[in-house]
Amino acid sequence: MDVMNVEVVQQCIGYTFTDGNLLRRALTHRSYSATHNERLEFLGDSVVNCTVALALYQKFPELPEGELSRLRASLVSQPALAALAESLALGKHLALGEGEIKSGGAQRPSILSDALEAVLGAVLLDGGFEAARTVVQGIFKASLLSISPVTAGKDAKTLLQELLQRKRLALPQYAVAAIRGEAHEQEFEVECVIEHLNIRCTGKGSSRRRAEQEAAQIAFQRASTA
Numbered sequence: 001m002d003v004m005n006v007e008v009v010q011q012c013i014g015y016t017f018t019d020g021n022l023l024r025r026a027l028t029h030r031s032y033s034a035t036h037n038e039r040l041e042f043l044g045d046s047v048v049n050c051t052v053a054l055a056l057y058q059k060f061p062e063l064p065e066g067e068l069s070r071l072r073a074s075l076v077s078q079p080a081l082a083a084l085a086e087s088l089a090l091g092k093h094l095a096l097g098e099g100e101i102k103s104g105g106a107q108r109p110s111i112l113s114d115a116l117e118a119v120l121g122a123v124l125l126d127g128g129f130e131a132a133r134t135v136v137q138g139i140f141k142a143s144l145l146s147i148s149p150v151t152a153g154k155d156a157k158t159l160l161q162e163l164l165q166r167k168r169l170a171l172p173q174y175a176v177a178a179i180r181g182e183a184h185e186q187e188f189e190v191e192c193v194i195e196h197l198n199i200r201c202t203g204k205g206s207s208r209r210r211a212e213q214e215a216a217q218i219a220f221q222r223a224s225t226a
Contacts, residue, residue: 031097043121
């Protein structure tokens with residue numbers, strides 16, 4: 001884990017704090033200090049939900065409430081937030097206790113997603129709602145542009161299965177091609193094969209499930225144009 005660098009984090013989120021201590025607290029896990037980020041996470045959760053809900057309401061004027069709720073849930077789920085936190089490299093700047101460092105806490109989805117919400121909560125306190133909304137819009141821009149009512153909330157394996165069923169083709173086959181690393185930090189490599197379409201691709205991840213999902217995502221993209 002790198003030393004906490006608030007300047008780098010500010011550049012990544014596109015916001016400069018007046019009170020840098022708020023950002024430091026947002027990046028501090030409870031395992032490190034009694035002054036941690038959980039209260040800020042509470043605020044950030046509300047800002048994210050409100051901002052994403054408004055963006056979806058404006059983007060899809062014909063969708064009913066239930067569908068909008070499904071799309072929002074997809075965008076603000078723990079895996080989605082953790083992926084955004086990873087894209088901002090927040091894990092490198094978290095203050096974690098020794099136990100969390102040793103167990104890979106800087107890569108744990110729950111810690112990453114909570115940290116992102118805490119950072120956004122800190123922006124709310126530092127600059128007000130409009131500042132926080134602007135930061136959320138920037139972080140979620142690509143996700144909001146690409147989200148589709150047809151595919152939102154479905155993982156890559158499900159999307160691939162549904163696509164092949166529509167094409168009346170056999171389901172894909174997954175097999176572990178390799179496992180590397182020590183037991184506490186293994187990397188799995190999984191191969192996804194769709195014989196009829198002559199598609200064979202691999203995915204990597206810290207678990208077999210993640211590797212399968214990555215392989216399925218690649219296969220889905222190829223099968224969609226086959």
